[in-house]
Amino acid sequence: xxxxxxxxxxxxxxxxxxxxxxxxxxxxxxxxxxxxxxxxxxxxxxxxxxxxxxxxxxxxxxxxxxxxxxxxxxxxxxxxxxxxxxxxxxxxxxxxxxxxxxxxxxxxxxxxxxxxxxxxxxxxxxxxxxxxxxxxxxxxxxxxxxxxxxxxxxxxxxxxxxxxxxxxxxxxxxxxxxxxxxxxxxxxxxxxxxxxxxxxxxxxxxxxxxxxxxxxxxxxxxxxxxxxxxxxxxxxxxxxxxxxxxxxxxxxxxxxxxxxxxxxxxxxxxxxxxxxxxxxxxxxxxxxxxx
Amino acid sequence: xxxxxxxxxxxxxxxxxxxxxxxxxxxxxxxxxxxxxxxxxxxxxxxxxxxxxxxxxxxxxxxxxxxxxxxxxxxxxxxxxxxxxxxxxxxxxxxxxxxxxxxxxxxxxxxxxxxxxxxxxxxxxxxxxxxxxxxxxxxxxxxxxxxxxxxxxxxxxxxxxxxxxxxxxxxxxxxxxxxxxxxxxxxxxxxxxxxxxxxxxxxxxxxxxxxxxxxxxxxxxxxxxxxxxxxxxxxxxxxxxx
Amino acid sequence: xxxxxxxxxxxxxxxxxxxxxxxxxxxxxxxxxxxxxxxxxxxxxxxxxxxxxxxxxxxxxxxxxxxxxxxxxxxxxxxxxxxxxxxxxxxxxxxxxxxxxxxxxxxxxxxxxxxxxxxxxxxxxxxxxxxxxxxxxxxxxxxxxxxxxxxxxxxxxxxxxxxxxxxxxxxxxxxxxxxxxxxxxxxxxxxxxxxxxxxxxxxxxxxxxxxxxxxxxxxxxxxxxxxxxxxxxxxxxxxxxxxxxxxxxxxxxxxxxxxxxxxxxxxxxxxxxxxxxxxxxxxxxxxxxxxxxxxxxxxxxxxxxxxxxxxxxxxxxxxx
Numbered sequence: 001x002x003x004x005x006x007x008x009x010x011x012x013x014x015x016x017x018x019x020x021x022x023x024x025x026x027x028x029x030x031x032x033x034x035x036x037x038x039x040x041x042x043x044x045x046x047x048x049x050x051x052x053x054x055x056x057x058x059x060x061x062x063x064x065x066x067x068x069x070x071x072x073x074x075x076x077x078x079x080x081x082x083x084x085x086x087x088x089x090x091x092x093x094x095x096x097x098x099x100x101x102x103x104x105x106x107x108x109x110x111x112x113x114x115x116x117x118x119x120x121x122x123x124x125x126x127x128x129x130x131x132x133x134x135x136x137x138x139x140x141x142x143x144x145x146x147x148x149x150x151x152x153x154x155x156x157x158x159x160x161x162x163x164x165x166x167x168x169x170x171x172x173x174x175x176x177x178x179x180x181x182x183x184x185x186x187x188x189x190x191x192x193x194x195x196x197x198x199x200x201x202x203x204x205x206x207x208x209x210x211x212x213x214x215x216x217x218x219x220x221x222x223x224x225x226x227x228x229x230x231x232x233x234x235x236x237x238x239x240x241x242x243x244x245x246x247x248x249x250x251x252x253x254x255x256x257x258x259x260x261x262x263x264x265x266x267x268x269x270x271x272x273x274x275x276x277x278x279x280x281x282x283x284x285x286x287x288x289x290x291x
Numbered sequence: 292x293x294x295x296x297x298x299x300x301x302x303x304x305x306x307x308x309x310x311x312x313x314x315x316x317x318x319x320x321x322x323x324x325x326x327x328x329x330x331x332x333x334x335x336x337x338x339x340x341x342x343x344x345x346x347x348x349x350x351x352x353x354x355x356x357x358x359x360x361x362x363x364x365x366x367x368x369x370x371x372x373x374x375x376x377x378x379x380x381x382x383x384x385x386x387x388x389x390x391x392x393x394x395x396x397x398x399x400x401x402x403x404x405x406x407x408x409x410x411x412x413x414x415x416x417x418x419x420x421x422x423x424x425x426x427x428x429x430x431x432x433x434x435x436x437x438x439x440x441x442x443x444x445x446x447x448x449x450x451x452x453x454x455x456x457x458x459x460x461x462x463x464x465x466x467x468x469x470x471x472x473x474x475x476x477x478x479x480x481x482x483x484x485x486x487x488x489x490x491x492x493x494x495x496x497x498x499x500x501x502x503x504x505x506x507x508x509x510x511x512x513x514x515x516x517x518x519x520x521x522x523x524x525x526x527x528x529x530x531x532x533x
Numbered sequence: 534x535x536x537x538x539x540x541x542x543x544x545x546x547x548x549x550x551x552x553x554x555x556x557x558x559x560x561x562x563x564x565x566x567x568x569x570x571x572x573x574x575x576x577x578x579x580x581x582x583x584x585x586x587x588x589x590x591x592x593x594x595x596x597x598x599x600x601x602x603x604x605x606x607x608x609x610x611x612x613x614x615x616x617x618x619x620x621x622x623x624x625x626x627x628x629x630x631x632x633x634x635x636x637x638x639x640x641x642x643x644x645x646x647x648x649x650x651x652x653x654x655x656x657x658x659x660x661x662x663x664x665x666x667x668x669x670x671x672x673x674x675x676x677x678x679x680x681x682x683x684x685x686x687x688x689x690x691x692x693x694x695x696x697x698x699x700x701x702x703x704x705x706x707x708x709x710x711x712x713x714x715x716x717x718x719x720x721x722x723x724x725x726x727x728x729x730x731x732x733x734x735x736x737x738x739x740x741x742x743x744x745x746x747x748x749x750x751x752x753x754x755x756x757x758x759x760x761x762x763x764x765x766x767x768x769x770x771x772x773x774x775x776x777x778x779x780x781x782x783x784x785x786x787x788x789x790x791x792x793x794x795x796x797x798x799x800x801x802x803x804x805x806x807x808x809x810x811x812x813x814x815x816x817x818x819x820x821x822x823x824x825x826x827x828x829x830x831x832x833x834x835x836x837x838x839x840x841x842x843x844x845x846x847x848x849x850x851x852x853x
Contacts, residue, residue, distance in 0.1 A: 035644070093833055097828050105821055108821055222648070229649070267656055271649050363723060373723045382717075384713070392726070395706045401706065
């Protein structure tokens with residue numbers, strides 16, 4: 001019984017961090033209508049920034065995060081403004097050219113990192129990396145708990161940004177109806193670029209929060225892009241609330257799969273969920289909740 | 292039983308009822324017009340016939356076969372063709388290739404499809420443009436190409452959605468000629484329009500809807516005098532005049 | 534669907550058949566890679582470029598083809614050469630349920646969902662050790678030892694076969710339907726085209742061709758393991774070669790594949806000793822630039838490229 005509770009809690013905590021990454025993707029999807037295939041890869045870049053700061057200055061990831069986030073924000077902004085924007089409205093033979101550009105960009109970053117850091121596995125060991133909290137018979141990893149807390153703070157902050165600020169309103173307007181937003185005076189290009197940067201910053205945050213838990217290597221991004229996609233679909237594209245709830249559900253399901261099925265197949269659990277959602281709930285969790 | 296029987300069809304989008312219990316039957320070989328102001332539900336009704344949006348309730352029966360929730364391509368196979376309010380050309384294919392795409396419905400041979408397509412392109416007076424990429428066509432020709440594309444599949448009933456929208460007077464007259472030619476070749480036409488001249492000039496019978504509900508039905512002449520129709524289009528004040 | 538001039542390809546074909554016996558082993562190896570990637574790119578282009586369904590998980594078919602051959606050897610001691618049948622068959626059998634589910638998705642969702650499928654297959658092959666030998670992979674003895682020439686003619690035949698299959702398909706009803714689905718799936722449905730069925734008709738030869746290339750790979754490289762045949766980089770390279778050469782064109786994929794292999798080898802030879810994997814980086818960078826400035830690939834943007842070199846400004850007359 002304790003194992004079950006522990007598994008659920010562990011999954012819930014991880015889910016919170018996944019949610020941050022997924023929210024980044026769903027924001028970009030909502031505003032730009034593009035699925036960012038490079039999402040996980042740019043998250044990886046954020047993780048390497050934190051790692052580099054840790055290796056050279058001994059900075060804890062939770063602090064280095066505040067360097068990585070602005071870095072990734074800037075990179076994201078520039079990428080969208082000067083690269084992706086060029087092909088967004090071009091009529092190409094292959095309809096998904098824009099999406100494939102995000103893939104190519106992601107791969108560029110993977111290879112840059114590989115050249116600098118090689119493919120070796122890296123890890124960040126902090127004083128409390130292996131500390132646990134004990135509730136009854138259940139042990140809960142302290143880093144996971146703290147990561148979760150920080151993740152939720154970000155989600156709350158984002159919620160305030162989206163609902164209380166002008167910028168947030170521009171984002172939501174652009175996501176709902178690009179033309180109407182433009183007529184209202186929203187600078188769509190600026191909003192897209194800032195949103196892309198924001199999405200990247202969130203991915204970097206999520207990555208930094210995961211850094212104490214995972215081994216780091218250049219190809220780590222791919223499974224996370226897929227997880228973010230699954231959560232985005234689960235929660236309904238463009239919905240931040242959906243991404244949050246989807247992330248938590250996903251995290252718990254994955255954790256249960258890892259413990260009760262097989263640890264190696266953890267990522268497959270996500271895929272099974274994905275299949276089921278595809279087959280039975282094309283609109284995502286939102287449609288279920290509304291009923 | 293009518294050729295195309297639409298019985299109590301309802302289509303909702305969330306809280307908005309776009310088509311509210313419409314019942315109408317088309318006879319084989321006629322040109323039946325459907326008019327109504329913008330947003331009255333005309334195109335939505337077409338979309339339910341074709342199953343692009345399934346009807347929430349009601350029945351649609353074609354030649355005695357219920358097609359209410361049959362998949363779109365099967366409905367086309369049964370003999371219902373369709374043009375779109377906002378044209379959907381197969382952009383990078385030429386006009387001839389577009390029409391061939393329609394012709395392949397009834398044949399597997401590329402040669403036969405090409406021959407059929409040439410025949411139809413000629414029928415629709417598009418021969419001079421046959422090798423032009425569809426995306427480069429002016430709007431009137433794009434619409435005509437869409438009609439040709441549907442015709443190539445040998446439909447028995449064709450749904451023409453706002454064929455005259457965006458056309459100038461001359462183009463409208465040319466379109467009217469084509470639609471009459473189509474009917475004379477034995478194909479029933481269900482025409483949605485809000486350009487009066489076009490619709491009144493070719494229809495045998497007309498139905499007017501507004502807010503998803505039928506408000507009048509009759510011959511074109513009767514409709515142009517009908518108070519409800521005038522009210523829907525021009526407003527209350529104009530009714531007293533006629 | 535412009536008329537193709539057969540002169541240049543015919544010349545290249547003759548060179549491809551006659552030249553290799555005079556080249557050294559290294560160059561023969563390069564040509565083998567070129568032919569293999571031509572087959573894979575051409576196969577991917579059928580579903581991705583012509584039918585508009587860009588799959589980011591096609592390495593799944595490559596790996597299934599390779600393992601189709603390898604498993605015959607591993608479990609039943611059958612020569613992996615039978616893999617040229619078993620490989621594509623396995624790839625096709627698996628692709629059918631995959632397609633039926635993922636074709637419900639459109640656009641970017643489809644692209645990524647195929648990646649999810651491929652990753653899952655990779656994880657299964659990595660973990661289900663009794664079936665696949667897991668991370669240890671499968672090693673076989675090469676039939677012709679260090680001789681490269683027989684392998685070359687084999688893969689040349691595979692490349693020629695894939696080009697032929699795509700050519701015949703695109704000239705037929707299938708080709709018209711594939712492009713119709715790409716251009717406007719809803720309009721296509723309204724013309725009586727069952728889009729899911731025809732997407733499957735594009736997926737099956739695509740999976741078969743890529744699977745065949747995979748089976749060849751098993752026999753030629755003599756070693757496979759899940760992280761070699763199923764990773765993102767293989768799927769991505771298939772896409773990127775096609776995007777470089779020209780998606781939805783006939784010779785585009787072959788051109789892109791040739792440039793990719795030659796460029797990679799060139800970069801590896803010159804920059805490799807200095808900075809290990811820099812050739813991948815440079816290729817990815819070139820890719821980004823190509824997508825940004827020549828979004829329809831080299832063949833697709835050929836008119837634009839010609840104008841650039843002639844220095845003429847484009848003149849627009851009516852519909853031209």
